[in-house]
Amino acid sequence: MSIEKRRVIDMHTHIWLPHYKEDREELIKASEVYGINKIIISPLSGYYPEVDELALLNRLATETVRMRPDLFDAYVYLNPRHENTVDVLRKGIEEDGKVGVKLWVATFCDDPLTYPIYEECIKYDVPVLIHSFIKTVGQLEYETRGNHVHNIAQRYPEAKLIMAHLSSNCYHGIKAIRNDKNVWVDFCGSIYRQDDLDYTVRQIGTDRILYGTDMPGSFVTNYGQVLEADITEKQRDDIFYGNAAKLFNRLNLK
Amino acid sequence: MKNYDVCCFTGNWPFRKIHKGKMSDLIAEHKKNGISGGLVGCLDSVFYNDPVEGDEEVCNEIIAAGYSFAAAANPTLTGAIDDLDIIRNKLHASAVRLYPSDHLYSLKSPEVVEYCKKAGEMGLRVIITVRTEDIRIDYCFKQGSVAVAELAYLAKECPGTKFLFSNIFIGEIFAIADAVNSLDNVWVDMARFNHYLFALEKTLEKIKAEKIIFGSGFPLLTMKCMLLNVEFAEIPEATKNMIMSENYERFMK
Numbered sequence: 001m002s003i004e005k006r007r008v009i010d011m012h013t014h015i016w017l018p019h020y021k022e023d024r025e026e027l028i029k030a031s032e033v034y035g036i037n038k039i040i041i042s043p044l045s046g047y048y049p050e051v052d053e054l055a056l057l058n059r060l061a062t063e064t065v066r067m068r069p070d071l072f073d074a075y076v077y078l079n080p081r082h083e084n085t086v087d088v089l090r091k092g093i094e095e096d097g098k099v100g101v102k103l104w105v106a107t108f109c110d111d112p113l114t115y116p117i118y119e120e121c122i123k124y125d126v127p128v129l130i131h132s133f134i135k136t137v138g139q140l141e142y143e144t145r146g147n148h149v150h151n152i153a154q155r156y157p158e159a160k161l162i163m164a165h166l167s168s169n170c171y172h173g174i175k176a177i178r179n180d181k182n183v184w185v186d187f188c189g190s191i192y193r194q195d196d197l198d199y200t201v202r203q204i205g206t207d208r209i210l211y212g213t214d215m216p217g218s219f220v221t222n223y224g225q226v227l228e229a230d231i232t233e234k235q236r237d238d239i240f241y242g243n244a245a246k247l248f249n250r251l252n253l254k
Numbered sequence: 255m256k257n258y259d260v261c262c263f264t265g266n267w268p269f270r271k272i273h274k275g276k277m278s279d280l281i282a283e284h285k286k287n288g289i290s291g292g293l294v295g296c297l298d299s300v301f302y303n304d305p306v307e308g309d310e311e312v313c314n315e316i317i318a319a320g321y322s323f324a325a326a327a328n329p330t331l332t333g334a335i336d337d338l339d340i341i342r343n344k345l346h347a348s349a350v351r352l353y354p355s356d357h358l359y360s361l362k363s364p365e366v367v368e369y370c371k372k373a374g375e376m377g378l379r380v381i382i383t384v385r386t387e388d389i390r391i392d393y394c395f396k397q398g399s400v401a402v403a404e405l406a407y408l409a410k411e412c413p414g415t416k417f418l419f420s421n422i423f424i425g426e427i428f429a430i431a432d433a434v435n436s437l438d439n440v441w442v443d444m445a446r447f448n449h450y451l452f453a454l455e456k457t458l459e460k461i462k463a464e465k466i467i468f469g470s471g472f473p474l475l476t477m478k479c480m481l482l483n484v485e486f487a488e489i490p491e492a493t494k495n496m497i498m499s500e501n502y503e504r505f506m507k
Contacts, residue, residue, distance in 0.1 A: 026451050033452075033486060135390040169391040171270065190448050191388050194473045195273055220486055221448045224478030 005035040006237065009244040009251070010219070012129065012164060012188045012212025017045035017053075020060050023216045024067075030219050031071055037241070038253060039215070041065075042075040042102035042129065047140065049106070051082050058088065062096045073251055075102035075129055080113040086120055093124050099250040100127045100162075109144040110151040118156045127160040127184070127247055132167040146176030153180035160247060162210060165189045170196045174203045181208075184247060188212035192221045197229045206235040210244050255495060257289045258502035259477075261381075261420050261445045261469025264312055265297035269393045272297070274473045277315050283477050292321055293381075293506070295351045297474070299326035300386070306337055306345070313345040322348040322506065324381055328357045329369035338369075342376050348506060349379035351420070355397040356386055361404035367411050374415025379505065382408070384422040385446075386474065402426045406433035409440045416505060420469060421446050424457050431460050441505050443469030444480050444497070454487040454497075463493045467501045 015023040020043065027039055041064060043057035054077060061074035076092030078085050078101055092098040101121055107113055109130045121128050130152075132144045146167040153161055162184045167173020168191055177183040185208060187197055200209060213222045226239055245253060262284075264277045274283065275297065284290065294316045299308030305326040316323045325347040328334060341347045350373055354361055361367075361382065370380050384400045402422075409417045410433070419427070419434075419442045427434060427442055434440050444466055447453040457466065468484060470477045484494055 030451055033488065133390075136392045136396060137389055169393070171393075191391060192448060192476050192479050193270070193387075193391075194476050195270065198273065216451050218448045218453055218479075218483075219451055220482035221476075221479045224480075224482045225476050227482075228476050228478045 007241040008034070008036045008211060009038040009040070009241050010036050010213050010215065011040045011162075011210050011244045011248070012186050013039050013041050013215040014044050015041055015060060015064060016216075017043070017057065017060075024064055026216045028068065028071065030215060034219050034223070036219075038073065038251060039071055040073045040075065040099060040248070040251075042077050044077065044104065047105050048081075049079050051084065054079055054082065054088065058092060058096070061098070065097065069252055070254070073099045073248075075100045077102045077104070078117060079106040080111060080117060081106055086116050089117060089120050093126060097250070098126075099248050100129055102129045103144075104131045105140050105143050107142050108148045110148045110155070111142075114152070115155075118152065118159045121160070122156065122158045125160070125249055127162050129162045129164060131165070132163045132173060133165055134167050134169050134172050146173040149183060150176045150180055153177060153183045157182055160184070162186060164212070165191070166196060166200060170199050174200055178203045184208045184210050184243070186210045186212035187225060188214040188217075188222055190214070190217060190221070192225055194228075197225045201229065201231060201235075206231060206238055207243060209239050210247065211240045255499050256291055257498040258468065259284060259289050259292035259470050259472070260418060260467045260502055260505070261443045262292050262472045263295045263297045263474065264316065265299070265308070267297050267474065268301055269387070269395070272473050277312070277319060280472065281319055283472060287477055287481055290320075292502075293324050293349060294321045295324040295381075296326055300353050300356055304331075306340055309341070309345050309347070313347065317346055324349040324351040326351055326353065328353070328359075329366045330357065330359045330363070335369055335372055338372055338376055338378065342378055347378065349381050349418075351381040351383055353383045353386060354400050355384065358398045361400065361408045367408065370408060370412045370415050370417075374412055379416040379418065380412075381418045381420050383420050384426065386421065402429050406430045406437075409433060409437050413437075413439055415439060417441070418443060418467065418505065421471065424449060424453060427457065428460055434465055435462050441465055441467050441501065443467050444483065445469040445471035445475060447480060447483055452487070454483050455489060458489060458493070463496050464501055464504070466497050467505060468498050
């Protein structure tokens, strides 16, 4: 058996409380085993973090990047319900060197509470990674779906938005944003149907597809999807590396 | 040494278009990935009122290609036990593949236990498909859940029948690890070993290597995903050979 290793930017990974140290070690080991060039992390815990918890999470992400700046970069994780959200964002970008913003499930991504976040991100020219998931069971109260991402893409056409997980069910997620040229997607996570990536390529091409894995979830699951997709080698390289390198203008890629 | 895929299919799926659903697609994908045999089921049959009608259409092509055939079955249908004769002697199947999450029955029900005992007596292996899709993305039809304790119960009740627990999550295997490790008639496939980094290595910490058989789930799932789980795994080559080849041969013997 031969193993095919590529240049890879994994733009969607996590360290989780309380086992963030173990997660960090696993991510480092994964970079060695799979040959990953850059891992962009966001720190997570509960669905609706309080101000102090969020500050801790962002500190842990900063600490992780400083440990291995050659390997790690990080998003600023925000809860739009917090009054200090914009201050946290500014500190994250200006002082801590974060490369983007992560929004999870505290609000829909098109809630008016989020507007100042996009306005700041446009100024800094950094992308916003938006968790998006359509579920038939277990949908969370404020869990973003494709139509929410579309709404914000229309409101802020200059914003760089990333709809994560193909919104889980690509057949219902992709069409919501296929005409929004300021929306990129990743296909990370535990849903790896044979045709998901090819379907996405048929809908939006490859230029707006980024490679993420949701590590410490599986790395190889999404790696296999790219290797198996009916696309050219150049398109594979763009998904693994090139598209993210273009989109994230603050990445440390040395 | 020959590599095998114990969990693969041909056919169509009612909830999304399958672009690589022909037997020739499966063979081509296997060839690209160094796999030359396996146990193939028919997706169309899963939702037919009479699954035998769907299986009849494809069994000859599968067997002629050098693969083994797993007939779709629902033990709760009228005449299901009698159909085992047809499945064994007319369709030349090596196994029956059950879909309790789609056909919505309990594995503890007497008719299911009787069916599995009979299948074993006839030399047919029984594959329990724990799920066909991730339930979060079900469309039009919601799958039921299969209680993992019932898997262990069924295997204990039918010691003369060889079972494969297919499309089972690692956490579910761990929940019945004692049964999987101790029962001689139980194997698991790795089509859904997708939730963790280093998933195979972590599974092997709790489950005996001789219990795990490579399965891709193709074309519902991506062939390379689970194959890379084996290829990248930091485990002895001998263990990889067991998973890709020897365990399948023991299961099919």
